[in-house]
Amino acid sequence: MRVRDAMVFGAVAVADDVTVTEAAKLMNDQDVGMLVLEREGHSEGVITDRDIVVKCLASDHDPAECVVENHVSRPIITVSIDADVFEAVSLLREHRIKRLGVSEEGTLVGVVSITDITQAMDQPLHDLIVGSGRARTVPVEMLVGHVTHYYTKIGVATVSLEAPLHVGDNVHLFGHTTNHTQVVGSIQIDGRDVKTGFRGDQVGLAVSARVRVGDSVYVESE
Numbered sequence: 751m752r753v754r755d756a757m758v759f760g761a762v763a764v765a766d767d768v769t770v771t772e773a774a775k776l777m778n779d780q781d782v783g784m785l786v787l788e789r790e791g792h793s794e795g796v797i798t799d800r801d802i803v804v805k806c807l808a809s810d811h812d813p814a815e816c817v818v819e820n821h822v823s824r825p826i827i828t829v830s831i832d833a834d835v836f837e838a839v840s841l842l843r844e845h846r847i848k849r850l851g852v853s854e855e856g857t858l859v860g861v862v863s864i865t866d867i868t869q870a871m872d873q874p875l876h877d878l879i880v881g882s883g884r885a886r887t888v889p890v891e892m893l894v895g896h897v898t899h900y901y902t903k904i905g906v907a908t909v910s911l912e913a914p915l916h917v918g919d920n921v922h923l924f925g926h927t928t929n930h931t932q933v934v935g936s937i938q939i940d941g942r943d944v945k946t947g948f949r950g951d952q953v954g955l956a957v958s959a960r961v962r963v964g965d966s967v968y969v970e971s972e
Contacts, residue, residue, distance in 0.1 A: 751891055753838050754831045755924055756870035757852045757862040763788040764797070770806050770813035770821065773797060784849050784861060787822045793858045797823035798849065814866055828853040831860075835867050870924075879887050891922055892966035897961050898952070907957045909967050915947045923957065925965035 764773055764785040773785055777799060787795045797818050805821040806813055828851040829838045838850055842864055852860040894915050899908035907923075909915070917937055923930045937947050938954040947953040 751835045751870065751924070751968065752893065752966070753829055753835055753852055753862055756835055756838075756866045757831070757860045758866060759860040761786045761793075761851070761858060761861050763793075763817055765789075766794075766819035768815065768818050770802055770811070770816045770818060773818050774799075774802055774813065782861075783863070785818070786817060786826070786858065793826060793851070795824040796849075796851070797822050798847075800848070805930070817962070818852055821902050826851045826858065828858065829862065830854070834888070835862075835870070838862055839864070839867060856940045882958045891970055893966060894921075894969050895924075895953075897963055897965040897967065900957075900961050900963060902960070905957055907955050907961050907965075909942070909947075909953050909955055911947050911949055911951045911953060913969075915969065917945050917951065917969075920970040921955075921966040922970055923959075923961050923965050924935055924968065925962055928959075928961050930957070930961065931970070932961040 752783055762776065762780045762785050764776060764783050764787060766789060769774075776785060777783060778854065783799045783939055785797050785869060786793050787797065801821045802813070806816055811820075812966060827841060827845050829841055831852050831854040841850055842848065849861055849863040849955040851858050852862050892913060895909045895911040897907050898910050901907075915921070915934065915937065917934050919934045921932060923932075935956060937944050940949055944953075
């Protein structure tokens, strides 16, 4: 699974002269635990709910007078949007933080947290943070393609393959509103039934639940 499949797109920005009290209210209003310090169009650092508690309140600072600039963490620890989620978990463990910025071609495009990852993978928090990084009961997944079309009336998805896909494979279709697993019963290319689709093929798959354009398709293996 890639970071793009678990992350929250977009980040809430804050100016450096905003007070800590105002920043905390913004976090509450936006239901986020991290704000990004923006200066002249560039993301320079972050302030988290933990920064507010540990660096400001626990140090007896007045949050109504203290400004965000005093408690920003630099640099922003980021992970690529196309990285495997276990790379993100490794960075979270290494830096002992709860959230990472997500970058695409050098631009901050969102945030991913350990909670986002555990929810997306339906994987126990303990196995990710304390254990080996892979829950023994969760299948390993390999990305094989993305949905490019979905035909509602006939329940067929067109998938652009990035790796081979076989009849009988267990697949996991996943996206922002999709989380569905099934066995591949048939594969069609240009209306012909085939046993295997290969990288570069546009294949038709009958799906038993609604999917959406952009959803990722993974093959599951124990």
